[in-house]
Amino acid sequence: MLLLSKNEKMKADVLLGLQWGDEGKGKIVDVLTPKYDVVARFQGGPNAGHTLEFNGIKHVLHTIPSGIFHENTINLVGNGVVIDPVIFKKEIDALTDMGVDVKKRLVLSRKAHLILPSHRFLDAASETAKGKQKIGSTLKGIGPTYMDKTGRNGLRVGDIFLADFEARYTALVEKHARLLSFHNFEYNLPEAETAWMEGIELLRTMKVTDSEQEVNHHLQQKKRILAEGAQGTLLDIDFGSYPFVTSSSTVSAGACTGLGIAPNRIGEVIGIFKAYCTRVGSGPFPTELFDEDGERLRSVGCEFGATTGRPRRCGWLDLPALRYAIMINGATTLAMMKADVLSGFETIKVCTHYRLPDGSLTDQFPYDVSGKSVTPVYIELQGWQEDLTQLDSTQALPQALHDYIAFVEDALGNEIRIGIVSVGPDRKQTLVRDVIFA
Ligand code: GDP
Ligand code: IMO
Ligand code: MG
Numbered sequence: 001m002l003l004l005s006k007n008e009k010m011k012a013d014v015l016l017g018l019q020w021g022d023e024g025k026g027k028i029v030d031v032l033t034p035k036y037d038v039v040a041r042f043q044g045g046p047n048a049g050h051t052l053e054f055n056g057i058k059h060v061l062h063t064i065p066s067g068i069f070h071e072n073t074i075n076l077v078g079n080g081v082v083i084d085p086v087i088f089k090k091e092i093d094a095l096t097d098m099g100v101d102v103k104k105r106l107v108l109s110r111k112a113h114l115i116l117p118s119h120r121f122l123d124a125a126s127e128t129a130k131g132k133q134k135i136g137s138t139l140k141g142i143g144p145t146y147m148d149k150t151g152r153n154g155l156r157v158g159d160i161f162l163a164d165f166e167a168r169y170t171a172l173v174e175k176h177a178r179l180l181s182f183h184n185f186e187y188n189l190p191e192a193e194t195a196w197m198e199g200i201e202l203l204r205t206m207k208v209t210d211s212e213q214e215v216n217h218h219l220q221q222k223k224r225i226l227a228e229g230a231q232g233t234l235l236d237i238d239f240g241s242y243p244f245v246t247s248s249s250t251v252s253a254g255a256c257t258g259l260g261i262a263p264n265r266i267g268e269v270i271g272i273f274k275a276y277c278t279r280v281g282s283g284p285f286p287t288e289l290f291d292e293d294g295e296r297l298r299s300v301g302c303e304f305g306a307t308t309g310r311p312r313r314c315g316w317l318d319l320p321a322l323r324y325a326i327m328i329n330g331a332t333t334l335a336m337m338k339a340d341v342l343s344g345f346e347t348i349k350v351c352t353h354y355r356l357p358d359g360s361l362t363d364q365f366p367y368d369v370s371g372k373s374v375t376p377v378y379i380e381l382q383g384w385q386e387d388l389t390q391l392d393s394t395q396a397l398p399q400a401l402h403d404y405i406a407f408v409e410d411a412l413g414n415e416i417r418i419g420i421v422s423v424g425p426d427r428k429q430t431l432v433r434d435v436i437f438a
Contacts, residue, residue: 010219011267012040014255016229018325020279022305022312023272024337024422026050029066029228031430032270032437037223038074039067040215042258043248044230045082045115045145047138049306054427059098060306063088065228068095068105074218076211078227079111080248080258082145083157085199086117086192092202108203109211110158116169117192118176119144125183135244136281138307146247148172157208160200212260219265227255233325241369244283252329268436270419271331273322275339275404278312280305284370287315287351301341316349316378319411324365326416333434335420336408339401340429345383348404351376352411381407388423394431397421405433
């Protein structure tokens with residue numbers, strides 16, 4: 001934890017997204033890594049794209065935790081994560097080319113599930129079958145892999161060391177082939193299998209452990225752990241805008257099940273949100289903009305998916321959704337990202353409430369947030385014209401941005417502070433407002 005009295009039991013901090021993903025989690029994990037001994041991913045898989053920028057380098061991570069660029073940090077991929085050996089190998093190769101000694105810094109859980117090539121085919125077949133109702137999945141095989149996990153059919157990293165691994169693999173692929181035949185889906189398995197088996201070979205050379213034991217041992221040794229979330233709260237399988245969600249627990253509770261950390265061993269919960277909102281893929285988005293303001297957010301904010309390159313849908317900050325996310329996660333502190341992208345707007349809108357079909361107002365996040373059920377109600381705040389990207393302290397922020405931050409904190413009940421304001425993609429463009437991040 002960031003602040004710890006001497007006799008207190010060590011707790012792990014959690015960092016996660018409070019919106020629909022892509023909030024800037026990777027950047028802040030990288031910034032905070034020097035304060036931690038271990039950075040551990042707890043859910044999701046290569047549907048994630050976490051971008052880090054420093055020393056003129058821009059790098060996107062999918063499976064590997066965002067602490068990997070720091071020499072003395074252990075990076076752990078927990079049991080809650082799903083791993084595609086093909087993408088994983090590409091990530092390792094790219095990092096190795098950059099001179100990062102990945103094998104030394106990375107540990108994988110034996111219990112993490114494997115994404116098979118046929119999981120990707122099933123994902124694509126399912127999306128095709130859904131037609132207009134498609135989720136807008138990243139098509140990385142995430143949903144089918146978690147289905148096999150909960151269906152108790154999955155293959156785990158630990159299985160690759162078993163003598164009958166190939167037989168287990170073949171049995172699962174045969175199951176998938178039967179399902180794919182119902183979809184009439186065409187695919188080329190042998191080609192995909194070659195790359196997959198190469199990935200498995202690489203996995204066999206990595207450090208693979210009972211990571212839940214390792215994590216708890218680290219806590220015992222008073223090592224500082226940061227659990228890194230993927231996706232965002234509004235994509236959570238239980239609390240997100242179902243069915244337009246991902247297939248894992250993206251919320252703080254997911255760090256417990258995804259790493260084997262007991263709930264009473266969770267310390268700070270660092271919630272990351274953009275000063276506005278984005279979403280990629282299908283599903284409801286109450287504050288989405290279809291006008292030139294939305295276009296401007298997308299172009300100035302470079303809002304294109306880090307994993308798929310798809311344009312992200314953009315809109316104003318949604319306080320009922322943010323309040324809901326803070327509640328579900330028990331967030332204890334916040335980082336507000338991409339404040340620089342709002343520079344130059346005459347006025348900035350913030351959604352404070354939703355109007356329901358009966359005309360009443362609510363500040364809660366309801367069961368159905370589609371356009372037919374909620375209409376956002378906005379307040380208009382003064383914008384600022386100054387470029388923020390070169391600023392090096394919060395004191396230097398324009399008054400209108402101070403007012404924006406104060407408004408948001410006030411609307412969140414003044415119970416939680418925005419401890420970090422991010423003003424650009426680089427590590428250095430990070431302004432600290434709260435002493436816990438100093
Ligand atoms: P993640 O999935 O939560 O790690 O976020 P992504 O990496 O998918 O998307 C965030 C994008 O915004 C990346 O391109 C980052 O480099 C960029 N970014 C992060 N923080 C800031 C910021 O404060 N300002 C600007 N302009 N870009 C930022
Ligand atoms: P990071 O960690 C933004 C979205 C997809 C789709 C839905 C389901 O970078 O924030 P899936 O591939 O999981 O079946 O897709 O979830 N999605 C993300 N959106 N950021 C992500 O990760 C996402 N991971 C999945 O676009 O709408
Ligand atoms: Mg991302």
